Amino acid sequence: MAEQSLTKNILRKGLIGIVVGVVLVIAARLTHFPEIFQIMFFVYAMLGAFVFILLDAPSMTRLEGGKAVVGLLLFYVIISGVYIAGAGILPQYDPGIEKGKIEKLLKARRARTQQGKAEELIARAKALDEKADAITKQLASLGAGAQAVVVSSERDAAPAAASGDLVAVGKEQWELQECYNCHKLYGQGGKKRGPEMDNIGNLMTAAQLREKIIDPKSWMAEGFDKQYKKGKMPDKYKDLMFDEEIDALVAFLVSLKDASVNTPKPIKMK
Numbered sequence: 001m002a003e004q005s006l007t008k009n010i011l012r013k014g015l016i017g018i019v020v021g022v023v024l025v026i027a028a029r030l031t032h033f034p035e036i037f038q039i040m041f042f043v044y045a046m047l048g049a050f051v052f053i054l055l056d057a058p059s060m061t062r063l064e065g066g067k068a069v070v071g072l073l074l075f076y077v078i079i080s081g082v083y084i085a086g087a088g089i090l091p092q093y094d095p096g097i098e099k100g101k102i103e104k105l106l107k108a109r110r111a112r113t114q115q116g117k118a119e120e121l122i123a124r125a126k127a128l129d130e131k132a133d134a135i136t137k138q139l140a141s142l143g144a145g146a147q148a149v150v151v152s153s154e155r156d157a158a159p160a161a162a163s164g165d166l167v168a169v170g171k172e173q174w175e176l177q178e179c180y181n182c183h184k185l186y187g188q189g190g191k192k193r194g195p196e197m198d199n200i201g202n203l204m205t206a207a208q209l210r211e212k213i214i215d216p217k218s219w220m221a222e223g224f225d226k227q228y229k230k231g232k233m234p235d236k237y238k239d240l241m242f243d244e245e246i247d248a249l250v251a252f253l254v255s256l257k258d259a260s261v262n263t264p265k266p267i268k269m270k
């Protein structure tokens with residue numbers, strides 16, 4: 001008799017659990033929860049049903065002495081097993097993986113803006129080139145040989161405009177890569193951890209600056225021995241930045257030539 005009502009109890013509450021679970025899954029799906037959450041909601045509904053089944057289950061016969069101890073231990077073993085298996089089977093949230101995904105997204109976006117920038121520059125250079133050609137022809141038709149010199153200098157304006165844009169892109173990289181956290185520039189930013197940058201263009205060449213960014217241990221700012229030894233300047237930019245981005249950042253740094261600021265002398269370390 002008791003057994004029959006227990007089976008009925010299990011069937012009835014189990015069925016309610018499944019119905020509630022399905023309703024939850026449908027609701028989760030309509031509100032665009034990820035699949036993982038849909039599964040979790042169903043599992044929770046079934047767990048709830050299980051608790052309600054236990055509430056109405058007939059009580060166990062009382063255990064005493066050694067049997068009670070064994071029973072208790074067995075209970076712990078089973079519960080631990082269920083928890084560990086649950087954690088192993090159910091999907092877990094891994095911040096490292098999520099971060100990796102975000103980084104990938106950002107990389108793709110960066111690649112696209114970089115590409116767009118390059119295409120824009122090429123188009124602009126082409127337009128200037130065509131203009132120069134047109135003027136050359138015009139002058140030639142007028143027979144003005146001497147004035148052709150002016151034309152050639154106009155032609156040089158194309159790469160000049162391009163390098164101006166490169167410096168702007170590099171300045172943006174200075175902001176995006178947060179170099180200002182440690183380096184003061186134009187009197188702004190953190191000055192405690194790293195040297196001021198305003199005069200770095202007079203102290204380092206483009207190639208040397210590139211080395212320093214790719215491998216911070218390659219150069220050391222004079223008087224910053226302690227910070228250098230501690231590796232304060234991050235060794236991550238070679239992974240975070242595209243080659244073109246490093247080029248642009250270097251172009252920007254080379255343009256910083258304010259001799260009134262005491263940027264420390266760089267010393268070659270390796």
Ligand code: HEC
Nearest residue numbers: 177179182193194219220221224227228232233264265266
């Ligand atoms: C967490 C702090 C920190 C960040 C962020 C940082 N640096 Fe540095 N950087 C330092 C420290 C400290 C030094 C001085 C010790 C040394 O040379 O390693 C330094 C030195 C330098 C030097 C040599 C300066 C000199 O006078 O010799 C250059 C160039 C430089 N950093 C460029 C950059 C650029 C570009 C970025 C951003 C992409 C950057 N740093 C980001 C801490 C930082």
